[in-house]
Amino acid sequence: MSWTKPVFISALVLAIAAGMFALSVPHLAERIATILHAEACDAAHEGVQAKVDCWLERPLGIVNAGSLTAGFRAFTYLYETYPAFASTGCHRYAHKVGDAAYYNLMLAHGLSLEDIDFPQSTTACGYGFFHGFVEHLVQNDPDQRTVVAHCEYLRSTYAGTMRDIGTICYHASGHGFMQAQADALPEGMHGNPRLMVRRPLEECEALPTNEREIEDCREGVFNVLVDWMETGDFGLTFDLKDPLGVCAHVEKQWEYACYYELGQNLGKITEGSPLKAAQFSMSIRDAELRTMTFGVMVAGMMQSAAALDEYTTVLDECVHIDDQALYETCVVSSANGMMEHGVPGSEYEKVLELCAVGFLDERGRSVCYGALASRLTRFYPQEKAEQICAEFPASYREACPSIRS
Amino acid sequence: MAAGVLVASPVSGANMLGYTTRMRRTVIAIVAIASLGVFAVAAENKKITADSARVVLTDQGFEPSEFSIQRGGTVTFSTDRDVSFWPASNLHPDHGIYPDFDPKRPLDPNETWTFTFDRPGDWAYHDHLRSYFTGVVHVVD
Numbered sequence: 436m437s438w439t440k441p442v443f444i445s446a447l448v449l450a451i452a453a454g455m456f457a458l459s460v461p462h463l464a465e466r467i468a469t470i471l472h473a474e475a476c477d478a479a480h481e482g483v484q485a486k487v488d489c490w491l492e493r494p495l496g497i498v499n500a501g502s503l504t505a506g507f508r509a510f511t512y513l514y515e516t517y518p519a520f521a522s523t524g525c526h527r528y529a530h531k532v533g534d535a536a537y538y539n540l541m542l543a544h545g546l547s548l549e550d551i552d553f554p555q556s557t558t559a560c561g562y563g564f565f566h567g568f569v570e571h572l573v574q575n576d577p578d579q580r581t582v583v584a585h586c587e588y589l590r591s592t593y594a595g596t597m598r599d600i601g602t603i604c605y606h607a608s609g610h611g612f613m614q615a616q617a618d619a620l621p622e623g624m625h626g627n628p629r630l631m632v633r634r635p636l637e638e639c640e641a642l643p644t645n646e647r648e649i650e651d652c653r654e655g656v657f658n659v660l661v662d663w664m665e666t667g668d669f670g671l672t673f674d675l676k677d678p679l680g681v682c683a684h685v686e687k688q689w690e691y692a693c694y695y696e697l698g699q700n701l702g703k704i705t706e707g708s709p710l711k712a713a714q715f716s717m718s719i720r721d722a723e724l725r726t727m728t729f730g731v732m733v734a735g736m737m738q739s740a741a742a743l744d745e746y747t748t749v750l751d752e753c754v755h756i757d758d759q760a761l762y763e764t765c766v767v768s769s770a771n772g773m774m775e776h777g778v779p780g781s782e783y784e785k786v787l788e789l790c791a792v793g794f795l796d797e798r799g800r801s802v803c804y805g806a807l808a809s810r811l812t813r814f815y816p817q818e819k820a821e822q823i824c825a826e827f828p829a830s831y832r833e834a835c836p837s838i839r840s
Numbered sequence: 841m842a843a844g845v846l847v848a849s850p851v852s853g854a855n856m857l858g859y860t861t862r863m864r865r866t867v868i869a870i871v872a873i874a875s876l877g878v879f880a881v882a883a884e885n886k887k888i889t890a891d892s893a894r895v896v897l898t899d900q901g902f903e904p905s906e907f908s909i910q911r912g913g914t915v916t917f918s919t920d921r922d923v924s925f926w927p928a929s930n931l932h933p934d935h936g937i938y939p940d941f942d943p944k945r946p947l948d949p950n951e952t953w954t955f956t957f958d959r960p961g962d963w964a965y966h967d968h969l970r971s972y973f974t975g976v977v978h979v980v981d
Contacts, residue, residue, distance in 0.1 A: 482936075482937070484931055484934070484936040484937055485937050487931060488930045488931050488937055488964055491931075531931075531932065531971070534932075534971045534972040535972055535974075537972055538901075538970075538972030538973070539972070567971075571970065571972060574970070614969065614970075617924070617946065617969055618923040618924055618969060619923060619924060620924075620946065662933055665933075666933050666934060666935075667944075668933075668945075668968075669945075669946075
């Protein structure tokens with residue numbers, strides 16, 4: 436019996452220490468479960484897509500159980516831990532979480548939009564979550580007045596900490612109009628992109644809101660069209676010989692949105708090279724469309740470059756672009772792309788590194804910090820944006836007042 | 841004290857024999873029910889690992905959403921909704937984990953689509969038109 440007392444005391448001390456450790460690390464059990472799940476997926480599957488499918492079960496399962504915040508903690512862990520997860524479609528995976536939340540959280544629990552508390556982390560990966568969530572919200576009820584009611588509710592409730600939630604909602608509404616049409620798309624329309632976008636675009640035009648948000652909606656329509664072209668749905672194909680050809684045949688008012696979205700899908704042509712993107716963009720006659728399309732091509736390159744820490748290779752090519760306007764667009768779009776595809780909640784950290792690279796000239800550095808400053812309140816509350824701005828070198832903080840505008 | 845215990849005990853005296861008999865009968869009944877349960881579960885398992893299955897997409901999602909089927913078995917997908925549907929393997933929208941598990945087009949509401957699963961594994965799937973409707977087919981050897 437003499438040994439039992441010390442053993443009991445040791446066990447008690449260990450238990451207290453373990454308890455204190457658990458209390459000092461928030462969400463420890465949840466994190467351990469995420470780690471175990473992720474490692475099991477990594478070991479069990481060979482292909483990246485199968486791994487991703489398995490990894491996603493964790494955040495999706497947590498969201499289905501009712502916690503968006505905890506679901507995005509798991510999402511962020513996956514992003515930070517597995518480059519294969521981060522670099523192959525962070526936005527698309529966040530979209531999937533939004534899909535699941537709409538159905539398993541809102542519909543399954545009989546909730547209204549107002550019943551759901553969207554945490555800041557739902558802005559991760561270019562607001563991919565809201566693209567998915569609102570897409571289905573609108574797909575199931577594509578009435579313009581309802582759409583505006585949803586988007587204005589989200590704006591009035593969240594714009595203080597998620598500046599672009601309103602415009603994102605209208606963009607996702609364009610997704611929803613397009614998806615709603617897919618429910619009963621006549622076969623005669625298959626393979627004809629111009630016919631397929633017409634009705635959804637007209638629904639965008641009829642939204643009782645401003646031109647900026649109607650444009651966001653148009654972009655959402657073309658975004659889905661591009662997805663369908665990429666996957667070969669509804670008889671659509673992506674013509675590598677004339678990748679922007681579709682846009683030449685849409686009405687003038689829809690041209691910009693068309694270029695904006697199709698420009699994001701030119702990775703096979705640009706192969707991650709801003710120089711190739713600049714060369715390709717020279718084939719676009721209209722200067723505004725040319726610069727914008729070049730910008731979205733560069734921003735798209737950051738999806739994998741940001742996650743794989745290869746962002747300086749993109750920027751390194753930017754400085755070799757002779758055209759001053761394209762050079763500045765290249766730097767700005769690199770910073771924007773890094774923000775859109777960066778580590779959830781900490782997107783700005785690598786952009787600060789990007790803007791500080793030694794080979795950028797004064798003008799490049801200035802537009803880089805300017806781009807970062809203008810993007811901060813898209814992802815972060817005002818207070819955090821101001822703290823980040825305080826980390827800018829003093830001579831570039833003049834970009835920061837734009838946060839308050 | 842001993843008598844008192846006997847009196848107080850529900851299994852005392854002349855009741856003892858009756859009690860043990862009842863207990864034996866109860867145990868037999870429990871075992872019989874449990875056996876029936878095991879048999880039923882085994883039968884159910886046998887049913888869901890059969891060589892064919894039917895899945896219906898309803899307003900509540902795929903029913904059943906998760907089930908097992910033998911390798912080489914067929915699953916027939918249909919819907920009771922009045923809009924098109926498109927069952928396909930994950931991930932949305934590429935369907936890359938099992939590319940053949942994809943009709944490559946939307947199916948009309950009154951249409952069915954039958955697919956033969958010849959690859960063992962756990963195949964997550966979804967409705968390509970409403971990707972929040974999901975399910976899993978376990979294909980076993």
